[in-house]
Amino acid sequence: MGPLILLIAAAAGIGWFAPDLTVSPQTAPKPAEAAPGSGQAGTRAAAAAVADETVLSRQSDGHFYARADINAHSTRFLIDTGASMIALTGADAQAIGLHWDPSELRPVGQGASGIVYGVPVRLEHVELGAYGARGVSAVIVPKGLGVSLLGQSFLARIPSVSIAGDRMTLGGG
Template sequence: MLGRYALFAFGVVAFTLVAVPRGEIDGGVAEAPSAEGGATAPDSSWSHGYHTLQRQSDGHFYATAYIDGQEVRMLVDTGASVIALTRRDAEAIGVYWNDSDVAPIGQGASGTVYGVPTKLDDVEVGGVVHRDVAAVVVPEGLHISLLGQSYLGRLDSVEISGNEMVISGD
């Protein structure tokens, strides 16, 4: 069951590996680009149970998440089944694996995607915390971590209107 779940999740991740331009993301922890090409400061706001993210100049939405207490900049990927962590972000939050655990988890435009399934103790975005969240570590080829449905699907709502994404939760 986990194999099929991971395969589906990383079909989406593999697409993202190709779709997100490398030049706009530096390593595993990225800052959202501004219209001028530099980094922006706040990309979101939190008020009365709603967290608003602004679409960035590259057309994507980015969020600052706190995973097991560590800040991680993430691309919001509503099409990804699970959170996908870069090697750098996984190591920064204390998620470790053996290289022998890395296995094929999906197929992408560039070929097979390899990773390791894991669980995160807690993930918080805009004050909304969810515990025991499914994730995968993609040690090679993923240039920014992805905030997928294993977190987003637990929210009350995720809505996009124009250049804003509004998420709400308890």
């Protein structure tokens, strides 16, 4: 059995440690403002796409959320720069059309309440704003994950990710 991946995302309860995580220095976002979001967990994230950047507003819970298209299905994500890959809730994976058998579950990390079980998958296409990627690594976590996480298996393909105050800018700069 391979080594367990250390989980660290406090807000969602899990995330993956990315030892070679590279986040660009903070850059001043372009003048476009993101539309204000309601901050409620179930609402569409505030995002504005300008040229090759997407600007997200920090929500009232202190996190950044966005809707990304996974295999042409819109999915709500918590942006988790500390997660090494995309982690999908069981419900989101089913909505996208991904299926798994419980016998496929294996340990994928350690959370606050113990071992986290998941099923590794490869997503055909992921798109957020002006950025898209094919063949993106992900894991389905059927139990214990409250919201899907958008991690480095996709974020690393964006030229820069920066946070300045209550704004996260993906791309640009």
